[in-house]
Structure formats: C-alpha cells, structure tokens
Amino acid sequence: MLYKIMNKIYKVKFVTSRGDFIVEIDPSLSPLGADRFLELVKDRFFNDTPIYRIVPAFLMQFGISLDDSKKHWHNKTIIDDSNVNVKVSKYSLCFAGCGPDTRTTNLFIAFRTLNWLGNSPWETPFGKVIEGTEVVDEFQASSHQLDQVQLKNNSEEYIKDNNLHNIDKIISVSII
Numbered sequence: 001m002l003y004k005i006m007n008k009i010y011k012v013k014f015v016t017s018r019g020d021f022i023v024e025i026d027p028s029l030s031p032l033g034a035d036r037f038l039e040l041v042k043d044r045f046f047n048d049t050p051i052y053r054i055v056p057a058f059l060m061q062f063g064i065s066l067d068d069s070k071k072h073w074h075n076k077t078i079i080d081d082s083n084v085n086v087k088v089s090k091y092s093l094c095f096a097g098c099g100p101d102t103r104t105t106n107l108f109i110a111f112r113t114l115n116w117l118g119n120s121p122w123e124t125p126f127g128k129v130i131e132g133t134e135v136v137d138e139f140q141a142s143s144h145q146l147d148q149v150q151l152k153n154n155s156e157e158y159i160k161d162n163n164l165h166n167i168d169k170i171i172s173v174s175i176i
Contacts, residue, residue: 010034012041012127015171016051018139021132022176023093030081030126033095033103037126038175040105045070046173050159051139052146054168056111060139061096062170063106064148066155073105074152080121088117091129091136097122106148111140139168 010025027034040046045065053061065071079101088094092110094117095103103122109129110117117123129136144167150158159165 010038011130011176012038012173013176014046014132014173016135017168017171019132019135021129021135023127024130025093025127027126029086030095030124032078032081033124034126036078036095036103037093037107040073041173041175043070043073044172045073045105046170048172049170050146050151050164051168051170052144052148052151053108054139054142054144056140056143058112058114059108059110060136061106061108063096063104064151064155065105066151066159071152076104077101078103081124082121086118086124088114088123088125089128091133092125093127093129094118094123094125109136111137142168 007028012023012025014021014023025034025038049062049065051060051062052064065073088110090110090112094108096106096108097103100122118125146164147158
C-alpha cells in the first residue's frame with residue numbers, strides 16, 4: 001500500500017471536458033479501494049480517459065485508459081475491503097465491481113443516493129465530490145454507454161469508427 005495513513009483525508013482534483021471538481025478521499029471507508037485509486041492517480045492512469053457510461057439520475061462511469069502503457073492496470077484486481085454497508089450516497093466515488101474481488105480500474109460517481117449499493121465489499125464508497133457538484137450534475141445532460149471491451153482492446157480504432165472524439169472525458173486527475 002502506498003497510502004497507508006488511514007486517518008489522513010486526501011483531496012483529488014478532476015479536470016474534465018465539462019469543468020473541474022474535487023473529491024475527498026477517506027481511506028478509512030475502503031482502505032484497499034482508496035489506496036488503489038490514489039496509486040492510479042499517481043500513475044496518471046485517468047488522464048485523457050473517456051467517461052464511457054452516463055446514465056442520468058444513476059451514475060457516470062470511467063476508468064478505461066486509452067494509453068497502452070497504462071492498460072496493464074485493467075487486469076490487476078484488488079481484494080475486497082471488509083468495511084461493508086457504507087451506503088452509496090449522492091456524489092459518492094466507488095469502484096464498479098461485478099462480484100467478489102473484481103475491482104480493477106472502473107469507477108463511478110453516483111448522481112443520487114443508491115440505497116441498494118454499498119452492501120457488498122466490492123462497491124464500498126471511498127470518496128465523495130465536495131466541490132464542483134454542479135459540474136458533476138452537468139454530465140447528466142448526456143446519456144451513453146460505450147462498449148467497454150472494444151474501448152479496452154481497440155481504443156483508437158473504436159473511437160474513430162464510432163466518431164467518439166467529442167465524448168466527455170477526464171483530462172487529468174491529481175492529488176492536491
């Protein structure tokens with residue numbers, strides 16, 4: 001673990017195609033999840049990545065790097081945190097898992113409280129948008145879901161063939 005200080009709160013700035021927002025990261029909620037996220041931020045994994053899924057009144061999802069030098073992270077899973085039953089509230093940042101020990105790089109920010117999420121250890125929130133919530137809300141103006149497998153495996157070709165050059169994206173993410 002790179003970020004072992006459990007009682008330290010981190011602030012992370014997202015610069016996006018719609019504006020900037022700041023997320024507060026609380027490792028005590030999901031130590032392994034927070035650590036992986038901060039490790040990815042340090043590696044600049046999220047820079048120039050598409051927001052590949054937007055479902056209004058539900059969530060926005062991201063975490064597929066188009067940079068070949070970062071793609072090794074896509075298959076590097078982390079074990080689940082034991083701190084379950086942390087509810088997913090509006091503006092929570094969570095890993096998007098699909099079962100035990102499946103978290104890799106895919107994350108989501110909730111557009112509203114999602115009471116049915118947070119009961120499983122692979123979906124425990126570890127952060128929350130604390131500034132720029134109006135920017136996060138702007139993403140709800142669009143709705144799309146890109147093919148994650150195509151995006152991971154044939155990034156540039158998939159984007160070109162589907163005319164996705166203007167898709168919402170994360171420009172950079174940094175610890176402040």
